Amino acid sequence: MDHDQHHPPHGDRHHDHASPAAKHGGVSWSMAMKATLHCLTGCAIGEILGMVLGTALGWGNAPTMVVAIVLAFLFGYSFTLFAVRRAGLGLRAAVKVALAADTVSIAVMELVDNTVVALTPGAMEAELSDGLFWAALLGGFVIAFLITTPVNKWMIGRGKGHAVAHAQHA
DSSP: OOHHHHSOOGGGSOOOSSOGGGEETTEEHHHHHHHHHHHHHHHHHHHHHHHHHHHHTTOOHHHHHHHHHHHHHHHHHHHHHHHHHHTTOOHHHHHHHHHHHHHHHHHHHHHHHHHHHHHSTTGGGOOTTOHHHHHHHHHHHHHHHHHHHHHHHHHHHTTOTHHHHHHHOO
């Protein structure tokens, strides 16, 4: 079996200035952190908006979390969608890229963030004016970022996740 048929030559791989120890699959931690921060920004906007809406309207925990999660996915996808549309991709193709680029990242982020909020004593009953509400929500984002970054690094190193979006506007 010819090795070169299955693996690109070493010179064709994407390299940046990160140390070899900081790499896995040719992807730097910096690249993974940027992809995660991009995803977190959209997720955080949607999540905060959903939590604020649900809390302000006096909804229960379940509907508030559902709206927050739906909005997190919506805003998370929209950031990628707008970026690849600006790069010239048609709407149908851009939607496919956004779904491929962000679904796992957003899902992991939402799972972690909402678990942190749900497990923080009193956070689910806290009001918008309570520091506990914001501490649990923002703490959840920090923990989600720390857990999702290695997931994104692994996915990008395999040509998945944000690598799909990056290929469209590189």
